[in-house]
Amino acid sequence: QVTLVESGGGLVQAGGSLRLSCAASGRAISTYNMGWFRQAPGKEREFVAVMSWGGTTTRYTDSVKGRFTISREIAKNTVYLQMNSLQPEDTAVYYCASHRRAYTPMTTNPADFGSWGQGTQVTVSS
Numbered sequence: 001q002v003t004l005v006e007s008g009g010g011l012v013q014a015g016g017s018l019r020l021s022c023a024a025s026g027r028a029i030s031t032y033n034m035g036w037f038r039q040a041p042g043k044e045r046e047f048v049a050v051m052s053w054g055g056t057t058t059r060y061t062d063s064v065k066g067r068f069t070i071s072r073e074i075a076k077n078t079v080y081l082q083m084n085s086l087q088p089e090d091t092a093v094y095y096c097a098s099h100r101r102a103y104t105p106m107t108t109n110p111a112d113f114g115s116w117g118q119g120t121q122v123t124v125s126s
């Protein structure tokens with residue numbers, strides 16, 4: 001059973017930056033696609049970024065391309081989401097997630113991710 005613990009959220013002014021961390025235990029992040037998703041009040045959970053299990057491929061939702069970067073540190077079994085040029089519309093609870101199965105093609109569908117963290121709040125003020 002994998003446990004994912006996010007940290008790094010907070011309140012930031014528009015144009016600012018935050019780095020979210022997702023510490024995984026019980027599963028090697030090098031064997032599972034790892035993703036970041038977010039959910040704003042009154043909205044469905046949406047895909048933000050994903051990294052393939054091999055670490056060679058990443059994908060982003062259009063609204064964050066060029067501003068957000070997903071990365072990982074194998075030695076710490078931790079995935080990161082660096083968020084720059086934050087905007088009020090980025091305000092949401094951000095979740096880290098692990099794909100249901102190891103060594104699978106990368107996807108962006110939340111239904112393909114079976115393990116989720118508790119979420120961390122990101123609030124961007126205008």
